[in-house]
Amino acid sequence: MKEVDVQELQKLIDSFAxxxxxxxxxxxxxxxxxxxxxxxxxxxxxxxxxxxxxxHGKVIDDNPHRxxxxxxxxxxxxxxxxxxxxxxxxxxxxxxxNQEGKLAIALEISETxxx
Amino acid sequence: xxxxxxxxxxxxxxxxDDEAFSSAGLIRLYRNMGVPVTYACLTxxxxxxxxxxxxxxxxxxxxxxxxxxxxxxxxxxxxxDLRMMGFRDKTVEFEDDEKMVKLVQDLIDEVNPSLIIxxxxxxSVHPDHEAxxxxxxxxxxxxxxxxxxxxxxVAFANNTVAEIGEPDVVIDISSVKEDKLKxxxxxxxxxxxxxxxxxxxxxxxxxxxxxxxxxxxxxxxxFDEE
Numbered sequence: 590m591k592e593v594d595v596q597e598l599q600k601l602i603d604s605f606a607x608x609x610x611x612x613x614x615x616x617x618x619x620x621x622x623x624x625x626x627x628x629x630x631x632x633x634x635x636x637x638x639x640x641x642x643x644x645h646g647k648v649i650d651d652n653p654h655r656x657x658x659x660x661x662x663x664x665x666x667x668x669x670x671x672x673x674x675x676x677x678x679x680x681x682x683x684x685x686x687n688q689e690g691k692l693a694i695a696l697e698i699s700e701t702x703x704x
Numbered sequence: 705x706x707x708x709x710x711x712x713x714x715x716x717x718x719x720x721d722d723e724a725f726s727s728a729g730l731i732r733l734y735r736n737m738g739v740p741v742t743y744a745c746l747t748x749x750x751x752x753x754x755x756x757x758x759x760x761x762x763x764x765x766x767x768x769x770x771x772x773x774x775x776x777x778x779x780x781x782x783x784x785d786l787r788m789m790g791f792r793d794k795t796v797e798f799e800d801d802e803k804m805v806k807l808v809q810d811l812i813d814e815v816n817p818s819l820i821i822x823x824x825x826x827x828s829v830h831p832d833h834e835a836x837x838x839x840x841x842x843x844x845x846x847x848x849x850x851x852x853x854x855x856x857x858v859a860f861a862n863n864t865v866a867e868i869g870e871p872d873v874v875i876d877i878s879s880v881k882e883d884k885l886k887x888x889x890x891x892x893x894x895x896x897x898x899x900x901x902x903x904x905x906x907x908x909x910x911x912x913x914x915x916x917x918x919x920x921x922x923x924x925x926x927f928d929e930e
Contacts, residue, residue: 590759613763619753620794620830624862635751635794672759682762689897690757697763704764 590672590684595650598673601681602646602656605698613637613697614667638702641665653685656696667696705874710739714817714853716808716840718746718796718832720774721891726858727821728781728887729877730920735782736880742785742815744807745774746836751793752894761893769893777890780883787811797835801842804835808843817853820844824857824923827864845927856922871921881917 617633643658643665657666669685676682680699687693697703713734717723723731723743731741748767755761761769771788778786789807791799812820823837837857844852856873877884888895 590755590762615751615763617751617753620832624829627862674762676762676764680764682764684755684759684763686755686757686759688757690755690759691753692755692763693753695763 590674590682593648593652593654593671593673593683595648595654598648598654598683601673601675602648602658602698605681605700606643606645608700609640609642611638611640611699611702612665613695613699613703614639614665615692615695616667617693619691656683665696667694669694670696705876707733707737707875708819708854710734711818712815713739713741714811714815714820715741715743716746716811716820716822716836717743718791718830718836719749719752719793720745720747720770720777721749721888721894722823722833722858723781723821724777724884724887724891724895725916727856727920727922728777728884729880729917730821730875730922731781731783732880732883732887733875733877740785740815741781741783742787742811742817743778743783744787744789744811746789746791746796747793747832748774748788749793749894754893754897756896766893770891773891773893777887780886780890782883785815794832796832799835801839804839805842805846808839809846812843812847812853820853820855821922822855822857824859824864824868824925827857827859827861827868829861841925841927844925849927852927855925857925859923868923871923873922873924875920875922876918877920878918884917 615635618631622629622631643660646658649655654670655668656670670683671685673683683696684692685694715723749770750767822840823833825837825841828834828837844855
């Protein structure tokens with residue numbers, strides 16, 4: 590993965606619009622967050638292979654980036670994206686990595702289900 | 705403590721590297737004695753957070769990396785029977801509970817272990833650890849008392865010693881500490897940060913607690929009789 594290039598990422602997001610696509614959306618603090626700091630309120634969300642269709646999507650030019658996908662009847666968004674790549678299977682993989690290189694959020698879009 | 709003789713050891717852990725931190729030394733010692741070891745690793749740690757910055761992996765390429773690391777770690781411990789059970793990281797607690805108990809029962813029926821190593825229920829922090837521990841303990845609890853293998857539980861929650869005291873099994877693993885280090889290093893995608901931390905501490909004059917490479921500690925799990 591490389592750091593977000595907004596223009597290139599915008600084109601990639603556009604290329605999946607108006608198609609049935611599978612998404613992986615994940616936020617996480619890690620399962621040990623409360624172990625290391627008992628005051629920490631650990632919350633996360635994970636959804637894999639939800640099938641959606643978005644009318645349009647947008648990447649916002651703030652770093653870390655916000656990505657929003659407008660659905661017919663709703664929204665998907667991710668905040669904190671820093672890196673992305675199109676993998677060898679043509680899937681758009683976006684991730685937000687903190688200073689230590691630990692994943693904090695992932696948003697992935699694919700025309701076929703993820704394994 | 706000296707090692708008690710074993711016929712066959714079954715390890716059940718959810719993530720590649722759980723075994724390296726907790727029991728690689730013990731396993732290496734038993735393998736050196738020729739005791740067969742079966743390691744059932746439930747997931748491939750697909751949800752590991754460490755991707756590096758700049759990243760060396762993606763959420764989708766991580767499992768394959770960790771599969772290779774696991775094989776390498778087993779080589780360092782001398783484990784010849786590794787079972788990758790195909791569950792997904794962070795979802796073990798949501799699986800059907802009976803299915804998980806059955807999975808452990810089937811492993812026990814097949815390999816007939818005299819010792820099982822897993823996590824200790826309620827004191828193993830990660831939800832996957834807890835779910836794994838519950839399944840193992842329940843599977844063994846259902847066995848006739850005289851047929852039950854001994855079960856060693858790994859516990860590291862902050863309240864462990866306060867609530868259940870000190871571990872009753874303390875094994876000196878210093879003679880195989882190089883193998884334990886090799887096992888930890890095999891899980892590079894998860895342990896690189898730890899090595900880096902250690903190097904920092906060495907620079908500051910306080911190296912990593914040597915205890916990891918001196919002792920491995922376990923609680924013998926007991927079963928309430930009904």
